[in-house]
Amino acid sequence: MYWLRRGWAELRNEVFVLPSRTLVLIWVVALLALPVVYGDPYVMRILTMTCIFAIFAASWDLLAGYTGQVNFGHALFFGAGAYASALMSLKLGLSPWVTLWAGAAVALLFGFLAGYLCLRLRGSYLSLATLAFPLIALGILFAFPDFSGGELGVSGLRRLMVTPTGNYYVAALSMLAVVFGLWLLADSKFGIVLHAIRDDEVAARASGINTPRYKMVVFAISGAAAGFAGALFAHYLRVAGPSTLEVALSFQVVIWGIFGGLATIYGPVTAVFILYPLTEWLGSWGQFGELRLLIFAIIVLLVLLFMPRGLTPFVRDKIETQCPRCKQRNAFWKKICRLCGATLSGLDPKLQAQVPGAKRLVGHQ
Amino acid sequence: MLQDILVTGLVNGGVYALLAIGFSLIFGVARIVNIAHTAFYMLAAYCFYTLLVKTGLGFLLSALIAVGGVTLFSVLCYRLVIEPVREHEAAVLIATIALALIFQELMLFTFGGHFLGIPSTLEGAVRFLGVSIPYQRLLILVVAAVMLAAVWFVLYRTRLGLAIRATANDLEVANLMGMNVHRVAMATVAISVSLAAVAGVVVAPVFVVDPFMWLAPLVTMLAIVVLGGLGSLKGSLIGALIIGYVEAITVFAVPAGAYLKGAVALLIMVIVLLVRPEGLFGVAFEEER
DSSP states (O other), X not given: OHHHHHHHHHIIIIITTSHHHHHHHHHHHHHHHHHHHOOOHHHHHHHHHHHHHHHHHHHHHIIIIISOOOOSOTHHHHXXXXXXXXXXXXXXXXXXXXXXXXXXXXXXXXXHHHHHHHTTOOHHHHHHHHHHHHHHHHHHHHHOHHHHOTTTOEEOOOOSOSSHHHHHHHHHHHHHHHHHHHHHHHHSHHHHHHHHHHHXXXXXXXXXXXXXXXXXXXXXXXXXXXXXXXXXXXXXXXXXXGGGGSHXXXXXXXXXXXXXXXXXXXXXXXXXXXXXXXXXXXHTSGGGGGGHHHHHHHHHHHHHHHOTTOHHHHHHHHHEEXXXXXXXXXXXXXXXXXXXXXXXSTTOHHHHHHOHHHHHHGGGO | OHHHHHHHHHHHHHHHHHHHHHHHHHHHHHOOOOTTHHXXXXXXXXXXXXXXXXXXXXXXXXXXXXXXXXXXXXHHHIIIIIGGGTTXXXXXXXXXXXXXXXXXXXXXXXXXXXXXXXXXXXXXXXXXXXXXXXXXXXXXXXXXXXXXXXXXXXXXXXXXXXXXXXHHHOHHHHHHTTOOXXXXXXXXXXXXXXXXXXXXXXXXXXXXXXXXXXXHHHXXXXXXXXXXXXXXXXXXXXXXXXXXXXXXXXXXXXXXXXHHHHHHHHHHHHHHHHHOTTOSSOOXXXXXX
């Protein structure tokens, strides 16, 4: 009973005070409850893929959004994870539950490698050089078709679970674990260092941060998460094909990341949850479905014209305001900060006069 | 085989040089990584096809209209789509990706996904050093050379060229010296896309024309630009020739080379970057503005 009350208090004081946290809670609950309420296999399939791609997009954001290493070849890690787990499970006969981690481990190594190669590159050079990596891998795979299956890829894998609902839960739970893990990581001291590296690498180094080491670690973590997504993808579709390494996938993740809002983790995830089902849904419209990529691109373009910083920062600024004094966020309907009592719309003196608490504190700003 | 390598490398290098120099120009002046650059090349090829095969205009006329139309269209796209989000680098990036996707899908919808055949502009071939070179390939080479000379002339012998080079060198100072940097950026977009459009028109009869024809040259072009140094025109030209020859050598001399040609070209780029992170002729940008 105590824990229940304690939990409820936490929920009320920490989650319901902010609309964005409430939205996240609703999203998590809906994600977990959906198969019980509406277990249509088609919907399950789309949502499973959405979850897998959400992991992928979140891992890109850690690298590109937080650290500023805008990777145009993120499909390398996805493909490495997919191919590694597929080959291991076929050639060595390992269980999918083992190869899932093996795929992530291989992608981690690829992350270290890519990070090492990119240490001296900056800005656009890095983006364009990383674009090459998955294509080099693709060329090598095509040159050895006996090993990699060439155009067809490695097929005939075992699934993780038999039922669609089981697969969905595997994808959804691992997505929640990875995304919240990345979010915690990005919010920790480690994440602050990453922000510093993105904003001014020289200053970060001058402050005693070993930036090459941090960059390589971020490449490795991000690669491992993307490889995990790739391995899930391979086992879910039971095939690891060349499509996991294509330029299109690398661009897709860039679109998701920037559309959702960089350096947020939840932004790219939101973008995937909006854009992926949307494209699938458009694709199911028969004749109209041929236009789905066109409509997708137009939507992305229009949204960007109005929200150039991405979708989630825009929405977040609409539904929440930042306290000018203590920098905590408040729901948009609040007039005074929930933590320090400062007036939120500090520009309006008339309003300030009406709030006794704020009047007292004006001098301290 | 040696002659084959020499000729193919030179012709492909010329086409790549046209694309890479245009890309480099836009990047240098406006700091736009224009992913849609080769999509304009594809648009020009389709435009040329429509005018030539469907409406039956002459070669020269359809080529001129295709290049002019695509150039105008690119300026329009720049004004409507890129300019409003110029301050946000990330937004510009995916705006260009989205543009490229839109063009690809529009072409896919209008013309279908199959390859289109375009008759050669010039029939016949000339024998040279024991290898027969089709006139079309010679034409590509000549056009590339003429266009490169024209770009050189515009950049180094006209006031517009001076403004473009000044803006590329230092945008803020150029602005303070009274140059209209927005107009310069627009002129640069027009010049660079017209180069891509010319490339699209001349290669249309030789390469395949399909809605996905922009992807392969895009990657090669990016490799060239990075190899030569971003924003450096000399670097782009030399990088284009290097990559052109490397691809030709891989295709003709290595087993399974057709699969590996992209990989080898990109590998060369990565190696150069490891040794010289700013590319062969790149200036290390001190602080991006």
